[in-house]
Amino acid sequence: MQPTVSIPQGWDYPRFVPGQWTKQGLIIGMEYNPPGTLLAHEYGQGWRYAILPDKNSQEVLYCFDDQIEQLSATEVQAKIQAELEQHQQQIEALQQQLVVITGAANDG
Known part of the structure; x- marks a missing residue:
């Protein structure tokens, strides 16, 4: 089941969504600051977005719609392909560990 988010009447719709890659990084959260409020x-x-510029960093950027640049379809594909390759390398390393452990258990 897909989660559903309701935007209150009178609020603008966000341009970006959590999990979306942008030129600034990965959107990991968002908040809406209504007009006339202290925020x-x-x-x-x-809409103000929390962006993780590098998944191996603790740094988080906060940007508004007009400060964020979308990636082209080619750039998104390249990001996804790089993620897939990294995960594939991790899978291969774990499979090798499993072979070593299984072989050691059979020898013992």
């Missing part, structure tokens, strides 16, 4: 006064109004 909007302090940070600006509208």
Whole structure:
């Protein structure tokens, strides 16, 4: 079952979604600062996105719609392909460990 998110009436719809890759990094969260609120006064109004520029870093960037650049379809494909290759290497390494452990157990 897919999760459902409801946007209250009067709020703008977000341009980006969690899990989406952008030129700034991976969107990991978002919040809406309604006009006329303290948050909007302090940070600006509208959707503000939490972006992880590098999955191996603790740094998180906070950006509004107009500060985020979308990746082209080719760039998204390249990101996904790189992720697949990294996971495939991890699978191969684990399979090798399993062979070593299984062989050692059979020898013992």
